[in-house]
Structures are given as C-alpha cells and as structure tokens.
Amino acid sequence: MAQARDLGPDEALKLRDAGTVQSFEKLNAAAIAKHPGATVSETELEEEYGRYIYQVELRDPQGQQWDLELDAATAEVLKDHQDN
Structure with a gap:
C-alpha cells in the first residue's frame, strides 16, 4: 500500500510560498506542454x-483525458498516461 497523503489547500500554499514546491501555474504549464491545447x-x-x-487531469482538444504526475519541486513529468 502506497504511503501517500493528500495535502489541503492551506498546506499546499505554505509549501509554495516557502519555495518547497513550484508554483501551481508553472506545474500546470509543464503538464499542458505535454499536451498542447489541453485544459486542466x-x-x-x-x-x-x-x-x-x-497530479493533474487534462482534457485535450480531441476530448481525450490524460492523467499526469509531476515532481512538485522540479516540475519534472513522472507519469503521463491516457485515462480511459
């Protein structure tokens, strides 16, 4: 079983403000760069x-759903797969 915990908005903003994670705009832009024209x-x-x-869910211009995972500290794309 994976040891993962969801972070709430307040904690996420504190991490961003401290520079621990990238801005959410930059992370979204990195995800969209993999699927140009997609929307979050x-x-x-x-x-x-x-x-x-x-974790980002995108919908591309053709209506396909994509699930991406990025390292929040570096914006590196770790996983990119089509959601059925």
Whole structure:
C-alpha cells in the first residue's frame, strides 16, 4: 500500500510560498506542454514517500483525458498516461 497523503489547500500554499514546491501555474504549464491545447480539469498535491507529487487531469482538444504526475519541486513529468 502506497504511503501517500493528500495535502489541503492551506498546506499546499505554505509549501509554495516557502519555495518547497513550484508554483501551481508553472506545474500546470509543464503538464499542458505535454499536451498542447489541453485544459486542466483537476489537480491534487500529495506527499508520497517524502516527495511532493502534483497530479493533474487534462482534457485535450480531441476530448481525450490524460492523467499526469509531476515532481512538485522540479516540475519534472513522472507519469503521463491516457485515462480511459
């Protein structure tokens, strides 16, 4: 079982303000760069094994749903897969 916990908005903002995680605009832009023209439908910040993971759901112009996970500290895309 994965050790992950969802972070609330207040905690997420504190981490952003402290520079621990990238701005949410930058993280969203990194996700959209993988699927140009897509729109963000949902986001979530988790702490998983001591690492902050930013999860993004995108919908591309063709209506396809994509699930991405980014390292919230570096904006590196860790996972990118189509959601059925």
